[in-house]
Amino acid sequence: MIKYPNGTPNKKVTHISKAESKARKSLSSANRGMDLESDINLSNEYYLEKDLCVITKRPTPINVVKVDYTKGAIITNAYFEKQSTTDYNGVYKGRYIDFEAKSTKIKTSFPLHNITSHQIKHLERVxxxxxxxxxxxxxxxxxxxxxxxxxxxxxxxxHGERQSIPYDVIKEKGHLVPRGFSPRLDYLPIVDKIYCKN
Amino acid sequence: MIKYPNGTPNKKVTHISKAESKARKSLSSANRGMDLESDINLSNEYYLEKDLCVITKRPTPINVVKVDYTKGAIITNAYFEKQSTTDYNGVYKGRYIDFEAKSTKIKTSFPLHNITSHQIKHLERVxxxxxxxxxxxxxxxxxxxxxxxxxxxxxxxxHGERQSIPYDVIKEKGHLVPRGFSPRLDYLPIVDKIYCKN
Known part of the structure; x- marks a missing residue:
C-alpha cells in the first residue's frame, strides 16, 4: 500500500452544499417518496445558497391555547388553523412572488376543492x-x-363549471417544471422567462 | 318625546369597517396598553380593506412534536421556534416589502441583542x-x-461598537411614523415616499 504524506489514503474531497447534502440524504431514502413540499423547500434552499432569490415557506398558522411555562414554554394545547394566504412568498429581482403548491393523484384534472376562498382572494389582491x-x-x-x-x-x-381544471388546460397554459437532482424543481427560470423579461 | 316612524329614535348609522371596529374595541380598553404588533396588524388590515397593499404577518414558527388525532388533531406537545426571517412581508406597487417590528422601553438607544444573525442575513439578502x-x-x-x-x-x-443604535441616529436617519385612529401607524406613505418615487 502506498503511503501518503499525511499517512492516510488520498481522498477526493469535493465541496457539497447544505442543500445538496440534504438532497443526497433524501435520495438515499427515495423509496419513502419525496413529496412536492420538500422538493420545493429544497429548491428554495438551493436558490438561496446560489443567491438567486429569497423565497421562503410561511409557517403553518397554529392557534396556541395553553403553554406550560414551568417546563420552559412547552405548548400543551393548540390547533392548526387554515392558511388564509399561500404557502410561499418572497423576492426575485425586486418583484414580489407568491405561490401555492398542490399535488393531485388524479390524472385528468386538478381539483380546486381544497383551495379556500381566502386564498383566492389573497391571490387576486397580489x-x-x-x-x-x-x-x-x-x-x-x-x-x-x-x-x-x-x-x-x-x-x-x-367561473368554471366544474370545481377542477382539466389536465389539458394546465398542459397548454402552464409551464412544465424540469425535475432534477439539484434543484429538484427548477421553477425560477420559468418565473424569469414569463414574468421578468421586458 | 318625538315619535319616529319606526317607533325608535333616529340613530345615525355609519358604516364601520372591520378594521375600524376592531380599532374602536381596542381603544375602549386602551388602558390595557395596545402593543406595537397589534397596531401594525390593524394598520395592515386597514391597508388591505382600502386596497392599498398586501402585507401580512408571518405566523410564529412552531415545532409540533405530538398531535392527538383522537380528538380531531389537537396539538399536545410543541414548542416555539426562533423566527429566522422577519415578522412581516408583502407587496406594494409590485415591489417586495419585508420588515421587522421591535419596541424598546429604553429612551436613549435601540438595543440589537434580540435581533438574530439569521434575521440580519435574511434582510441582507432581501x-x-x-x-x-x-x-x-x-x-x-x-x-x-x-x-x-x-x-x-x-x-x-x-460594525457598531455597541450592540445598540443611539436614539439620535434613528431620529436623524429614520422617519417618524404618524400615529392615528385608523390606521394606527400610517407607515405606507413613508414607504411610498422613500422607496417608490422614481
Whole structure:
C-alpha cells in the first residue's frame, strides 16, 4: 500500500452544499417518496445558497391555547388553523412572488376543492398590486409538475363549471417544471422567462 | 318625546369597517396598553380593506412534536421556534416589502441583542435582491415610532461598537411614523415616499 504524506489514503474531497447534502440524504431514502413540499423547500434552499432569490415557506398558522411555562414554554394545547394566504412568498429581482403548491393523484384534472376562498382572494389582491402569483401543480401519477399563473386558477375557481381544471388546460397554459437532482424543481427560470423579461 | 316612524329614535348609522371596529374595541380598553404588533396588524388590515397593499404577518414558527388525532388533531406537545426571517412581508406597487417590528422601553438607544444573525442575513439578502427592507422601531417611553431602513440596522449590527443604535441616529436617519385612529401607524406613505418615487 502506498503511503501518503499525511499517512492516510488520498481522498477526493469535493465541496457539497447544505442543500445538496440534504438532497443526497433524501435520495438515499427515495423509496419513502419525496413529496412536492420538500422538493420545493429544497429548491428554495438551493436558490438561496446560489443567491438567486429569497423565497421562503410561511409557517403553518397554529392557534396556541395553553403553554406550560414551568417546563420552559412547552405548548400543551393548540390547533392548526387554515392558511388564509399561500404557502410561499418572497423576492426575485425586486418583484414580489407568491405561490401555492398542490399535488393531485388524479390524472385528468386538478381539483380546486381544497383551495379556500381566502386564498383566492389573497391571490387576486397580489395580482392587483402587480405581484407575481402562480400555482405549482403536481400530477403525481404522471410525475409531471406545472407552473400555472394564478389568474387561470382564479378564473376556474370563480367561473368554471366544474370545481377542477382539466389536465389539458394546465398542459397548454402552464409551464412544465424540469425535475432534477439539484434543484429538484427548477421553477425560477420559468418565473424569469414569463414574468421578468421586458 | 318625538315619535319616529319606526317607533325608535333616529340613530345615525355609519358604516364601520372591520378594521375600524376592531380599532374602536381596542381603544375602549386602551388602558390595557395596545402593543406595537397589534397596531401594525390593524394598520395592515386597514391597508388591505382600502386596497392599498398586501402585507401580512408571518405566523410564529412552531415545532409540533405530538398531535392527538383522537380528538380531531389537537396539538399536545410543541414548542416555539426562533423566527429566522422577519415578522412581516408583502407587496406594494409590485415591489417586495419585508420588515421587522421591535419596541424598546429604553429612551436613549435601540438595543440589537434580540435581533438574530439569521434575521440580519435574511434582510441582507432581501436588499441584495432589490427588495424593500426596514425596521419599525417603537420608543415606548417616548411614544414615538420610527421607520428605519434595514441597511442602518445591518451596519450597526455588524460594525457598531455597541450592540445598540443611539436614539439620535434613528431620529436623524429614520422617519417618524404618524400615529392615528385608523390606521394606527400610517407607515405606507413613508414607504411610498422613500422607496417608490422614481
Amino acid at each position: 395580482l392587483a398590486h402587480q405581484g407575481i402569483a402562480f400555482f405549482i401543480i403536481e400530477f403525481a401519477a404522471r410525475n409531471e409538475v406545472y407552473l400555472l399563473d394564478a389568474a387561470y386558477v382564479i378564473e376556474f375557481y370563480k | 436588499l441584495a435582491h432589490q427588495g424593500i427592507a426596514f425596521f419599525i422601531i417603537e420608543f415606548a417611553a417616548r411614544n414615538e415610532v420610527y421607520l428605519l431602513d434595514a441597511a442602518y440596522v445591518i451596519e450597526f449590527y455588524k
